[in-house]
Amino acid sequence: MLLAETRDVTMRFGDFTAVDGVSLAVSPGEVVGLLGANGAGKTTVIRLLLGLVRPSHGHVSLFGAPPSMGTRRRIGYVPQTLGLYDDLTVEENWTFTASAFGIAHVAMPPGIGSVRDHLVGRLPLGVQRRVAFAVAFSHHPELLVLDEPTSGVGPLNRARLWQDIRGSAEHGAGVLVTTHNMEEAEQCDRLVVMAGGHVVAEGTVAEVIADRQVVQVRCDGWQQAFSMLDAEGLVVQVQGDALRVPASRAAVEELLEQHGIRADVSTVPANLEEAFVSIVSSGGAE
Amino acid sequence: MTWGVENASVVFGARTPLDNVTLRAAPSTVSIVVGGDGAGKSTLLRALVGLVRLNSGVCRRPAKKDIGYVPATAGLYVDLTVDENVAFSAAAYGLRGPELAKRSAALLERIGLSGARGRLVGHLSGGMRRKLAVGMALLHRPTMLVLDEPTTGVDPVSRAELWRLITGAAAGGSAVVVATTYVDEAHRASRVVLLEQGRSIATGAPADIVAAVPGALGVVASGEKPSETSWRWGSTWRVWAPTRDLPAGAEPLQPDFEDAVMIAALADERRLAVDDAAR
Numbered sequence: 001m002l003l004a005e006t007r008d009v010t011m012r013f014g015d016f017t018a019v020d021g022v023s024l025a026v027s028p029g030e031v032v033g034l035l036g037a038n039g040a041g042k043t044t045v046i047r048l049l050l051g052l053v054r055p056s057h058g059h060v061s062l063f064g065a066p067p068s069m070g071t072r073r074r075i076g077y078v079p080q081t082l083g084l085y086d087d088l089t090v091e092e093n094w095t096f097t098a099s100a101f102g103i104a105h106v107a108m109p110p111g112i113g114s115v116r117d118h119l120v121g122r123l124p125l126g127v128q129r130r131v132a133f134a135v136a137f138s139h140h141p142e143l144l145v146l147d148e149p150t151s152g153v154g155p156l157n158r159a160r161l162w163q164d165i166r167g168s169a170e171h172g173a174g175v176l177v178t179t180h181n182m183e184e185a186e187q188c189d190r191l192v193v194m195a196g197g198h199v200v201a202e203g204t205v206a207e208v209i210a211d212r213q214v215v216q217v218r219c220d221g222w223q224q225a226f227s228m229l230d231a232e233g234l235v236v237q238v239q240g241d242a243l244r245v246p247a248s249r250a251a252v253e254e255l256l257e258q259h260g261i262r263a264d265v266s267t268v269p270a271n272l273e274e275a276f277v278s279i280v281s282s283g284g285a286e
Numbered sequence: 287m288t289w290g291v292e293n294a295s296v297v298f299g300a301r302t303p304l305d306n307v308t309l310r311a312a313p314s315t316v317s318i319v320v321g322g323d324g325a326g327k328s329t330l331l332r333a334l335v336g337l338v339r340l341n342s343g344v345c346r347r348p349a350k351k352d353i354g355y356v357p358a359t360a361g362l363y364v365d366l367t368v369d370e371n372v373a374f375s376a377a378a379y380g381l382r383g384p385e386l387a388k389r390s391a392a393l394l395e396r397i398g399l400s401g402a403r404g405r406l407v408g409h410l411s412g413g414m415r416r417k418l419a420v421g422m423a424l425l426h427r428p429t430m431l432v433l434d435e436p437t438t439g440v441d442p443v444s445r446a447e448l449w450r451l452i453t454g455a456a457a458g459g460s461a462v463v464v465a466t467t468y469v470d471e472a473h474r475a476s477r478v479v480l481l482e483q484g485r486s487i488a489t490g491a492p493a494d495i496v497a498a499v500p501g502a503l504g505v506v507a508s509g510e511k512p513s514e515t516s517w518r519w520g521s522t523w524r525v526w527a528p529t530r531d532l533p534a535g536a537e538p539l540q541p542d543f544e545d546a547v548m549i550a551a552l553a554d555e556r557r558l559a560v561d562d563a564a565r
Contacts, residue, residue: 037441038411125323151439152467154322154482155551159517166518180441183470183544187520223314223457230454235446238316238453238474240493273470276442 001064002027003143003174004049009058011044018044020197021058026143026174031165033188034178037280040194042178046145049176050077063142073101076141080148082132086121090131093120094138101139109134111160126157133164144168144175150184162187182273195280205272212270212278215252217243219263228259237274244268246278287346288312289334289430289461294343296329303329305484306343310477311430311461316453318472319465320547321481327465328358330481331434334463347430351379354428354460358435360419364408368399371407372422379426386425393421397451413444420451424460431460438467449474469547480550488550496546500553501528503545504536512536515552526552 004026011019019041026032036042047053048060051067062071077083084093094108094116108116112127112134120128129150136144144165150158162184169175179185191208193201201208219225222243229236229245232255237244245252249267256263270278289311296304304326311317311334319327332338335355336347347353363371372390376382381389394400397417399410407415420436433452437445453474456462464475472478472492480488480495488495506512506523512533515526525536526549532538541549 037443038413040441148439152323154325154467155469155548156482156555157322159548162518163511166521180439180445181468181470182442183468187518189521226453226457230450230457235450236453237446237449240473273442273446277446280443 002061003063004176005059005061006045006048006055007059007061009045009048009055009060011041011048011053012056017197019048019055022194022197022199024192024199024202026176028142028172028174029169030189031169031175031177031187033185033191034176034194035180035185035191035276036178036194040280041197042194043147045194046147046176046178049145050075073139074142075145076136076139076143077145078132078136078147078149080151082128084120084128084132084135087119089117089119090123091116093131093135097135098138103139106138126153129153129161130157133161137164137168141168142173144173146175146177148179148181149177150181182271182276186272193276193279201279208279209270209272209275212275213267214270214274215245215247215249216266216268217245217252217256217263218265219256219261225256225261225263228261229255235277244274246270246274287348289346289348290317291330291334291340291346292344294330294333294340294345296333296338297341303484304333307479307481307484307486308489309334309463309479311463312476313429313461314456314459315476316456316462316464316474317477317479318475319463319479319481320467320469320472321465322467324483325481326484327481328434329484330479331355331432331463331465335430335432348428351426352429354423354426354431354455356419356423356433356436358438358465360415362407362415362419362422365406367404367406368394368410368418369403371418372425375422376425381426389425393425397421397447413440413447416440416444416448417451420448424451424455427458428455428460431455431462433462433464435465435467437471469544472543472547480547482551482554485554487554488546492543495550496541496543499541499546499549501526501549502530502532503527503539503541503549504532505539506533506536515556517548524548528553528556 002025007023009019009022034042048055060067063074090112098106112131150161165175186205190204192199217225225243226236234245234247253265290309292308294304294307307330319330321327329338333340335353376386416436437448478492479486504525506525512523512525516523
């Protein structure tokens with residue numbers, strides 16, 4: 001059974017179409033990454049799935065039924081703003097959420113028990129994030145919806161959060177993660193890429209990257225080659241001691257030759273970020 | 287001239303937001319400071335530009351007029367138009383008249399805001415504001431450019447455009463320092479300082495940090511957490527063995543920069559635990 005599904009869903013706000021014919025699904029045990037530029041329609045898709053807005057067209061189903069208070073109880077949602085009460089202690093937040101979900105007293109996990117009496121608003125952001133996760137996971141949700149889950153989190157805490165996310169998936173939960181962080185996207189089992197309200201690519205990381213390539217330029221002192229290619233209007237990125245250029249090899253070689261810059265030029269597979277930029281910039285029309 | 291701080295510490299009462307950190311910023315290069323919230327990135331950058339006084343250590347920075355600095359809040363006036371923001375900031379650096387007109391036209395063209403000169407900055411998207419803020423800091427061609435989390439929360443398309451501006455400043459001769467929470471941005475730098483709780487837990491060129499990883503790294507396909515020093519990567523586990531004795535079933539793996547960052551953080555945590563136990 002699918003945990004969450006949108007089928008050909010369109011959402012209009014007045015004259016503005018935020019989401020246009022989007023179909024996506026989350027199955028038990030899988031971590032799905034929802035990627036897109038700002039304004040691509042990711043947040044609207046989440047609001048549709050949570051049942052906060054109704055689609056103008058198409059169908060949304062959660063656990064095989066339309067979104068309702070009943071389905072809401074089976075979801076754990078962590079918004080980017082975390083959704084905690086700053087003026088309440090960790091324990092008060094915990095108890096409040098538990099009663100809202102209609103569950104009896106559940107012991108707080110040891111990870112946050114040590115800060116139970118602290119006001120949430122006074123805790124460092126990394127700890128707040130752990131609290132938000134613990135609260136969202138407390139009722140053993142079957143579907144987790146996480147908006148930029150590890151934004152601003154250091155490496156150890158990020159690893160802990162992903163351990164929890166994977167742990168839930170291994171116990172059968174489905175997870176939908178939105179992120180701008182490509183490291184995080186690479187941890188997902190499957191990606192859905194949105195642009196301009198449409199799904200423009202989907203699949204595993206390898207499937208999304210497909211056979212996209214960039215031109216790699218190595219030369220003594222990258223600054224001169226960078227300035228030249230940049231002035232020609234190319235979006236050049238530096239990686240280590242090489243430049244990476246989304247253009248044809250012949251065009252790059254010709255420019256280098258024209259400007260008398262000696263360099264090793266090769267074609268290499270694009271990384272996820274480069275593939276994403278290419279897909280979104282072309283509106284997925286390739 | 288190489289700018290930067292050496293053995294810099296900042297103490298606020300009982301807290302030490304910056305503890306003996308060294309950061310070098312050479313002309314025509316990008317140095318990146320990586321860390322989570324509260325790691326000390328902003329304090330380090332503010333100390334570098336002279337907004338925070340060091341309690342100990344040395345800071346070398348160019349004259350104020352030769353510094354470009356963008357705080358994490360972007361430092362724009364949301365109630366002024368794009369043009370008014372540019373003119374105001376340029377005037378503070380003594381830039382006006384035809385030279386200002388020329389440079390601001392080129393800048394706005396480059397960041398795609400030529401058609402939005404009369405628009406209120408408060409009405410621009412987050413990505414646009416970041417590009418404007420970074421562009422404004424570049425207008426007076428600073429010797430040293432210091433940017434606090436210019437790409438946080440910015441989508442990858444805007445991020446690529448921001449990095450084009452930032453790298454362009456370095457290519458043009460500026461010593462550039464960028465703070466970020468995204469580990470994957472570090473490969474754009476010639477030098478990286480990794481901060482955790484105000485301390486530097488790894489520093490150097492990204493390739494050197496990877497080469498200096500102690501112990502051994504392995505990958506385990508699935509199952510229970512193989513050891514205390516393991517973390518998830520997708521559905522697999524990465525296992526770090528400080529003494530090179532990988533658990534049975536772990537396939538050895540060449541660490542990449544992200545692994546190196548994780549290992550540096552784990553090694554630091556172990557050191558702290560040992561220090562605590564000794565106390």
